[in-house]
Amino acid sequence: PKAAIDGDDQFDAEAVAAGLDPARLTVTFGLGPELFAKTGLEAARPAKLEALPEFDGDRLQDAWCGGDLLLQICGDDLQVVSNAFLELRKRAVGFGTLGWVQQGFSSPPADGGTPRNLMGFKDGSLNPEPGSADFDTRVWASDSEPDWFAGGTYLVFRKIRMKLPAWSMASAEEQNLTLGRERDSGAPLSGGGEFDHPDFTAVGGDGLPAVPADSHLALTHEAAMFRRGFNYDYGFLTQGDVSSDAAAHEHAPGTADHGHDEHPYDAGLLFASFQADPGVFIETQEKMAASDRLMEFIVAEGSAIFAIPPGAAEGGFVADGLFRT
Template structure:
């Protein structure tokens, strides 16, 4: 891949990103009890690649995972990808797309879907909680943006590094896997180092467990009743959430804060003074009503700890018209205007596809994400402004050592 030579190597887990400077040579080791990219400070850019397997037995799957692992080890170090017998004579690889670029915290995290365990010869028992997600009330799911046998979460602090790494992984797929869907996103970098903001202007990720704490381990890593091969793994729930920014922008600031239960300006709960103050769900106002509304988002989501590594996406006009049932574009221009506003064309903003790539890690999806989303779907004031259009779940494989490969405990 030719990212760079001469670098600082960090352990893959419970590490802070040292620098968001695209010129920095930060390298995160791919080895350890857990894969990199979970207990790693969140990078600025991501591409998620889901694929369907083309192999038909465990032997072929093992060969593919070992080949992909060699590629991952090379590119996160800033080295060239291993040679492939599929390239014809005269083909020059790598393509120099990433030549001169540092790895800048590149991680590639691999997960598997339920279908992998149907392959003949896969000896590992399926993780106990790996099953397709239900369709929740209000979902606008497009089947082309969900599911998959494999997931590659590719993150770094330079979008071109992410793109080059995606290209390197994709190059190992012919004959073994076929891309099913991809999603790409970005994360803001507030100058004060604070919590990034989403498309609605609110801080996103305030309530995450802290990397390296007992709470983090208890929330994220596989529970003791899981198959022994899955020790060190976790689950990843993916949801593509379209955010109706035009409707949101025309909503009064006080109402926006009431929808979330936090102040947009500083991220503090409506009952607190600072972003990290615990919300007081028992507090009532002078009129006797709860300060944080009964259908306020943080009240409805309270009590379901999980790790979120979510990213903003902005696809413009490209994919919003891709379908889905129910139709996500039905009545796209329904939103309030100031009294006396003349009839007008809306400029197409109702068809924009922008929002959040929601990635939730946890060790019990039934009691974490599924329970939370069921409750949110029932009565969350935020539902007026969002549409869930993609959905998938994967078991993130345990880490591997220098003499192994990702998935070596499974096949």
């Protein structure tokens, strides 16, 4: 209740993290496509901020889609993250309702190498390097955007469930051919090391392309985005949950798809990509939906897009430029 929030004796969420380090806590804010019209700021809406289409193969749950305001809270200590969430949530009482929450994790290996996703593959190898010219052109909003959005970017979020029981039954060779990379080293199947670019003309001993044309690597190579996803593992969900799978009703027993989707185990990738142009995501996702071998093992259940305002200057606040337009 609002009265309790305004009162002196309100719950002190800071106590939750008393004595803990800041744990590299960050909060990233995102503004959804409908927010601008709802707040009378339609004229200032970033030029490319449109709701994402539904893609072939998606099985989206309304409960995990869209939203007007995104808070991405990251840190190395879940207790600190939880504390930040409680503090921020408290401030939204009275003008916001909670749409959805996702909780993910990522563990870089001790040697500082690329973290792995729950399929066991290194994920993020060919991301552009923050601070590089390549990163700047791929990620930061372009000149054709409203002035206040200079230094901002677009975040695409997708909750992508992995069909891990099926994946775990696939041979190492099948897994490698699906991604176009060697799982342990992360190297392209055409040779070299993890960070080397693939050679799509290379052929294997069987005379076939070493990196299959329908592998994830071939279909996504050099798409202009910065991916920063997190793994999630919600464990076994039981009846009544939003993610208990509908597939059982969509495919008759014995059909090709039957059986893969019915397991109530919900784990996968909280895919997040930052890009100057969300059209790049759309184009890449359409290519994946049309022919990526990976599609057999994944299904998107949540989807959203947000404009990420530039960072706040000292003494300023997030998106303050928006209110001066």
